[in-house]
Amino acid sequence: MIHLDKHTLLCLLNNAVEQFADRPAVSFVDQPKITYREFKAKVDEVIRFLKSEGVIAGDRVAILSENQPNWGIAYFAITTIGAIAVPIMTEFHSEEVHHIIRHSESKAIFISAKYFNKIDDLEYDSLQTRILMDDFSVIPPNTKNDLLKEVIAGGKKEFAKIKEAAMKFVGLIPDEVEEDSLALILYTSGTTGHSKGVMLTHKNVVSDAISTLDMVHLDSSDRMLSILPLFHTIESTLGLVVPLTVGASVTYLDKPPTAAALLPALQKVKPTVMLAVPLIIEKIYRNRILPEFNKKAIVRGLYKIPTIRRKLNKIAGKKLMQTFGGELRMFCIGGAALSADVEKFLSEAGFPYAIGYGLTETSPLVTGTGPEKVRLRTAGKPMLWMQVKIDDPDPKNGEGEILIKGPNVMKGYYKDPEKTGAVFTKDSWFKSGDLGVIDTDGYLYIKGRSKNVIIGSNGKNIYPEEIESIINEFPFVAESLVMEKGDQLVAKVYLNYEEIDKEFRIQKLGEPKAREIIAKIFADLLVQINMRVNTFSRINKIFEQPEPFEKTPTQKIKRYLYVE
DSSP: OOOOSSSSHHHHHHHHHHHHTTSEEEEETTSOOEEHHHHHHHHHHHHHHHHHTTOOTTOEEEEEOOSOHHHHHHHHHHHHTTOEEEEOOTTSOHHHHHHHHHHHTEEEEEEOGGGGGGTTTOOOTTOOEEEETTTTEEEOTTOOHHHHHHHHHHTOOOSOBHHHHOOOOOSOOOSOOOTTSEEEEEEEOTTTSOOEEEEEEHHHHHHHHHHHHHHSOOOTTOEEEEOSOTTSHIIIIIIIIHHHHHTOEEEEOSSOOOHHHHHHHHHHHOOSEEEEOHHHHHHHIIIIIHHHHHSSHHHHHHTTSHHHHHHHHHHHHHHHHHHTTSOOOEEEEOSSOOOHHHHHHHHHHTOOEEEEEEOGGGSSEEEEOOGGGOOTTOOOEEOTTOEEEEESOOTTTOOEEEEEESTTSOOEETTOHHHHHHTBOTTOOEEEEEEEEEOTTSOEEEEEEGGGOEEOTTSOEEOHHHHHHHHTTSTTEEEEEEEEETTEEEEEEEEOHHHHHHHHOHHHHOHHHHHHHHHHHHHHHHHHHHHHSOGGGOOOEEEEOSSOOOBOTTOOBOGGGTOO
16 A cells, blocks of 8 residues: 555655656656656745745645646646645536636736636736646736637747746745645536535545555556546546556647547557546447447347357457556546446457546545456445445435545535535435446445436336436447436437448438438337336337436536426
């Protein structure tokens, strides 16, 4: 087990540099690697500048940027001096970004050129310092987005670098950061539509990292390729803090993780460990692997025979491993539920996947296993130091709300004692809002969000996520949402129009014929769904969703936007 004198990010970083000084820490694909020694030197440089700007312990410093090596440097610079990092989701609209900066009372911001337009017209006197994340240059006051673009495009040296701008610090900084000191405030969009500032301490984050490493093995030989946003704890804790704890290296893409950018990067980096949300692997399975099986009628027929399907999946699994660089030993999936058909494929393919469960409020990971101990349709077991129990379990099936206790559980919601009090029991258990069951071996099964449960006319609980998982297995379905309309159960479905066009060439048929084919697909789908669900969970009608559902950063559909 990792031993630190204190569970703080400062101790963690110092320990890593002491052990792995000359090992590669972070880099972009195809760019020079920054060693742990160089990483710490850059952190110290940024710290000196922040101090020169009067940033002291307890001050909030925002981060608004796409993934890049400098993101981690800024994160550690802020937190290791006792200031509080406020990572902001890049998907937020300008108004929401402004609200977060004001609500958190951020004194400075690290912002990339790509997102500078989101604070271009912000009027907030307390935000005294703006630092360009791309090269750590200091953005002068009143700089507008057009000027910033001009300076960057022209390669001009009008903006001073942090090293040049640093001055002698005058102020008070405590000698040590304590475990219970706040490290982060994370504003979640969530699926309820109401952003809350989750307060995480150094102990929350570091204990979660150490307990993760107690569950799975990582060391200085491991290579991670980052594809999830760093403003989410899945990536900032598990994809940054965890690898840096053991001397592993992290590589970032310098463009969005589309197939065109990701596939070459996988071959160059040859990652040994990756983090992903279910949507990534589900798209690969449904858009690349399944169509190959369905291409010929004879193979499509053989794929329905379990023994042959397993053999075909094994062959596909070997090809998939090569797609990921050939050296992957752990593909960690979290953030939302993985579809049953995709998990069955991964299992039969021998692909080294692992499922975890957690929330932003739990830093994030609570349960999980390594690939060798995965059990189908579960989220693993509670990790070191963490307790999980089911509140008021149903006598018939053991279902109830998942309660969590441990050193990883947040301090509360920033400036919101009422919401904080509402999510903790009297004896300090965190109420997750998720429904689950724990089996006799201690494995946790996630059933869905308690707020999403639909009570049928017979009084039985209907979990829309379970029905959606079935709907999403069908070849022409991209994603779906099940809800109650009046006293009936209905589904909104966004179709995979690309696959439909490959099969029926609907673009050449004209609108009336295309609509006829889509209507037939929906009619067949309705029959197939209702053959596979309980009688009280049958869908009454399917509506076409004309465009992809809007999602959170972990790719969960924002249900509140669509439920009528």
